[in-house]
Amino acid sequence: MTALTYDPADPALKVDPWAFYQRLRDEAPVLSCTGATPEAENFYVMTRYDDIAMLLRDKNRVSAHVVDRLLQGAFLDLPAMVNSDAPVHTKLRRVTNRALGPRAVSSLPLRVQQLIDELIGEMLSKPEVEFVEEFTTELPLRLVGEMLGVPLDRKAEITRWSEAVLETASLIGGGDPDLVPGCTEDFLALVNFIDEQATGRVGCPHRGDLLSDLVSREAAGELSHDEVVAMGWSFLSAGKDTTMYLLGGGMQMLLADPLLADRLIAEPERTDNFIEEYLRFNSPTQLVLRRLKEDIELHGVVMPAGSLVDVLVGSANRDPRKFPDPDVFDIDRPNAADHLAFGAGSHFCPGTAVARMLAGLAFRALYPHLHRLSLDPERPPQMRVKPGAFGIDHMDILVSQDTPALATARL
Ligand code: HEM
Secondary structure, eight states, rough: OOOOOOOOOGGGGGGGOHHHHHHHHHSSEEEEOOSSSSSSEEEEOOOHHHHHHHHHTTTTTEEOOOOOOOEEEEEEEOOOOGGGOOOOOHHHHHHHHHHSHHHHHHHHHHHHHHHHHHHHHHHTTTSSHHHIIIITTHHHHHHHHHTTTOOTTHHHHHHHHHHHHHHHHHHHHOOOGGSSEEEEEEEHHHHHHHHOOOOOTSOOOOOOOHHHHHHHHTTTTSHHHHHHHHHHHHHHHHHHHHHHHHHHHHHHHHHHHHHHHHHHHHHHHHHHHHHHHHHHHHOOOEEEEEEEEOOOTTTTTTEEEEEEEOHHHHTTTTTTTTTTTTTTEEEEEEEEGGGTTOOEEEETTHHHHHHHHHHHHHHHGGGGGGEEEEOTSSSOEEEOOOSSSSSEEEEEEEEHHHHOOSSSSSS
């Protein structure tokens, strides 16, 4: 048996990491790893559900402030929520919770439904579509872009720049920079874009969007300019580059498994559990990062204070100790929603209500048209192999023009 080593840059892990995760969970639930490049630091990797749930909730011994060093020639001590601890995190999180809380989100479904109907209409008018570009990227980008209030006329660039945020995070976690050339530059381009947008609002009337709200908080002395900018780019990237993989992966399952599609068409009320089971099964964020404030001993391994830890939530969600038969996709799984795909503890994703609402409306709106849509057998869906999020990056779908819609009623 070969010695266990974990190379987060291994492209095979981007497509089918499950057997390897199982070996890690069983043989080395806390594994010490060497950085892939001389510039990268050494780190630990954790893979079991209970350990990860504990670590993410341990504010006393565990810090989220992981990016504080030179990376690819740029100093990235990011003033972002995801990279901060209390009290800064608490302040930023309060603002975000308001922006994404029940009151703010209650007005969104109407607009989201409109966007979905528009995109489905466009899709059905063509003989074939590339679903990732035309639907899964477009929908969250339009929604999050509108909520934030940034113009989307440079859509292709914004898409590339926002992807770079997760790619850069993957480098911190030991990824190979050669796999994501230019990602630091792209990340900085996004920072500059949001900076311009925020600066353009200084002294101007409130435009009714999140960025105007953040700028008014800067004027009131509540937030620094860097914090405003970081909240802007975090929001764009965290909201788009995760939800798109949920939408694309869910759609691929519906098209590849007619029994699943029939069941959901007949019982659309199962959609919410379908979404939770998808998030458990193929978590778009496979990994989050933490740094230890104190020594932590687990399974006989002492991780010293200061250590960086790759926390594999994607593996936790396939841990049979928590989810029986974890490699079976089961929309009736009673504890599917216990997954850690949205993280846990104080950094638990504040966008969960938006992501769940958007995906629920999208799948329900797609059900009546599934019989007209099929995966192109000549060009099967492709998984993302670059570091960053996990899921389908390209999916060609054929659209039958001869078949009428099954039902137009909202499911
Ligand atoms: C399927 C969709 C989504 C997934 C899988 C996801 C996943 C995650 C995860 C795992 C974290 C925790 C990171 C950590 O602990 O280090 C997180 C945090 C975050 N997410 Fe999401 N997310 C999704 C959708 C969204 C949406 C739609 C938004 C915004 C509209 C959003 C905004 C954020 C923000 C701002 C944070 C940082 C929170 C903090 O550090 O306190 N996410 N997300």
